[in-house]
Amino acid sequence: MERMTFSMCLKRAGIEKSFLREYDEEENYTREGEVHCTSSAFLCNESLDKVLFVYHNIYDSYTWPGGHNDGERDFFKVAIRETEEETGIKNLTLYSAIPLHMGLLPVKEHVKNGKKVPAHKHLNITFAFVVDEREKVKVKEDENSDVRWLPMDKLASFSSEPHMIPIFEECVRKLKEIQREKERVFRTIPFNLLPWYDKNKRDLPWRREKSAYRTWVSEIMLQQTRVEAGKAYYERFLRELPTVEDLAACPEEKLMKLWEGLGYYNRAKNLQKTAKIIVNEYGGVFPNDCETLKTLPGIGEYTAGAISSIAFEQKEPAVDGNVVRVLSRITENYDVDLKKKLFSSLKAIYPDRAGDFTQSLMELGAIVCLPNGVPLCEKCPMKEDCLGRRLEVENFLPSLPPKRERRVETLFVYHIETPEGLVLRKRTKGVLKGMWELPNFEEEKELPFEGKRELGRKEFTHVFTHVEWKMTCIYVKAEKTTMETHSWQEIEEALSIPSAFKKMIRKGEKM
Ligand code: SF4
Numbered sequence: 001m002e003r004m005t006f007s008m009c010l011k012r013a014g015i016e017k018s019f020l021r022e023y024d025e026e027e028n029y030t031r032e033g034e035v036h037c038t039s040s041a042f043l044c045n046e047s048l049d050k051v052l053f054v055y056h057n058i059y060d061s062y063t064w065p066g067g068h069n070d071g072e073r074d075f076f077k078v079a080i081r082e083t084e085e086e087t088g089i090k091n092l093t094l095y096s097a098i099p100l101h102m103g104l105l106p107v108k109e110h111v112k113n114g115k116k117v118p119a120h121k122h123l124n125i126t127f128a129f130v131v132d133e134r135e136k137v138k139v140k141e142d143e144n145s146d147v148r149w150l151p152m153d154k155l156a157s158f159s160s161e162p163h164m165i166p167i168f169e170e171c172v173r174k175l176k177e178i179q180r181e182k183e184r185v186f187r188t189i190p191f192n193l194l195p196w197y198d199k200n201k202r203d204l205p206w207r208r209e210k211s212a213y214r215t216w217v218s219e220i221m222l223q224q225t226r227v228e229a230g231k232a233y234y235e236r237f238l239r240e241l242p243t244v245e246d247l248a249a250c251p252e253e254k255l256m257k258l259w260e261g262l263g264y265y266n267r268a269k270n271l272q273k274t275a276k277i278i279v280n281e282y283g284g285v286f287p288n289d290c291e292t293l294k295t296l297p298g299i300g301e302y303t304a305g306a307i308s309s310i311a312f313e314q315k316e317p318a319v320d321g322n323v324v325r326v327l328s329r330i331t332e333n334y335d336v337d338l339k340k341k342l343f344s345s346l347k348a349i350y351p352d353r354a355g356d357f358t359q360s361l362m363e364l365g366a367i368v369c370l371p372n373g374v375p376l377c378e379k380c381p382m383k384e385d386c387l388g389r390r391l392e393v394e395n396f397l398p399s400l401p402p403k404r405e406r407r408v409e410t411l412f413v414y415h416i417e418t419p420e421g422l423v424l425r426k427r428t429k430g431v432l433k434g435m436w437e438l439p440n441f442e443e444e445k446e447l448p449f450e451g452k453r454e455l456g457r458k459e460f461t462h463v464f465t466h467v468e469w470k471m472t473c474i475y476v477k478a479e480k481t482t483m484e485t486h487s488w489q490e491i492e493e494a495l496s497i498p499s500a501f502k503k504m505i506r507k508g509e510k511m
Helices: 008-014 075-087 153-160 162-200 214-223 227-240 245-249 251-258 265-279 301-311 321-330 338-347 354-367 488-493
Strands: 035-044 048-054 061-063 064-070 102-108 110-112 115-117 120-130 146-153 407-416 421-423 453-463 467-477
Touching: 035 102, 035 162, 048 075, 048 153, 061 146, 061 153, 064 075, 075 120, 075 146, 102 115, 102 162, 102 467, 120 162, 146 214, 153 162, 153 245, 162 407, 214 245, 214 265, 214 301, 227 251, 245 251, 245 265, 251 265, 301 354, 321 338, 321 354
Parallel strands: 035 120, 407 467
Antiparallel strands: 035 048, 035 064, 048 061, 048 146, 102 120, 110 115, 407 421, 453 467
């Protein structure tokens, strides 16, 4: 999230700067003057009916966790830091960038760490966050004596500070207003998207004829390939294997060749496993219910939703990264686990044109609500309602979980060309198992060939989801070898070589 400075907070809260005449850009960030900037967190449970408050010894009352900015200009950062200090909670999700409260709060004279602190005012900003109620909490012993979930509609009975009661009530009112607006905006999505989709949908080969087989093949292909690049693969695949029976009967080597360049070869293998099940157990007819589809190899929640809604017009959502991005922006949702939760909430707003609605969400993500900070909001059918755009936080959504570190593996790869062709072997383990590869090893090796002439070495990197290969390719011309050699024609026409190795292959070239 961006830095939430004071002026940002005013803007998001829809407040004029003149509202807080006592604000001083420099002075308020220290504890010297009469007004101190503070940030607080209104920590709600997921159903938004309880709030996590701390019992603050200075105030003799339950209140929200919060504390002094002490020089920090980012009010979010302070609210998050103070939450952790006062409740022990580290996992909190921002509910909205709109502050629930901005205003001056009186602090009576008190003693802290044995020192008298004169009466002063807090210029406080409070944000709503969502916390899992099951999170363990702990009390900050020197300042507080309790941390407790309180019913949101009974906060007044837990506060002994009369001036705070209307503020808490105002926060609850504002929170519910934001919640209602999020729900309203969510419900408008099908009404905005379907007319837009009718006018703007792209002519894509898998949209030309409705069939479960076509939807399924295209969805599996597009899981790892951009639509533009996927079109040619899809058309070639359908030309060669126009029916589920053809796919079930296809020799594995041919299937791998058709899949070459798409990567993730297990997906092609699962495609065939499923085709065989459909032919043998379902008489070649796709089951039309989502639950049965999910039992088939390689068909998860997303693909099952896509097939049942697009091919069978059932109200089953298909939520992938694109759809999460679109919906997180429209509803200003910062939840890193949003994908899981969207299946049930989306189901509730599915219109009768289920297939078109699924595709309209995908289409919006593909051509308008683009990733990496460039959504084309001006062209978007949701531009009036989208909360991400209205609050100018669209580029901070979706929130992503912390990235897992990629493991780096070093390999020496041998490109051995003989008069018969190129030395290749089948991979027996790990990623790309079953594919053809150039011989490769963790260390340099002496290999069995004669008339060796090394032509040169080149460095390559290939990045998979969780592993990165740093490869040195050693180019060799040899007269003879006992290793398995394949002709260039066979390599071009029949063998599937994953792109990690394919990019190293140089036919008859001098290095
Ligand atoms: S208005 Fe912008 S951010 Fe919102 S859905 Fe449309 S393109 Fe995405």
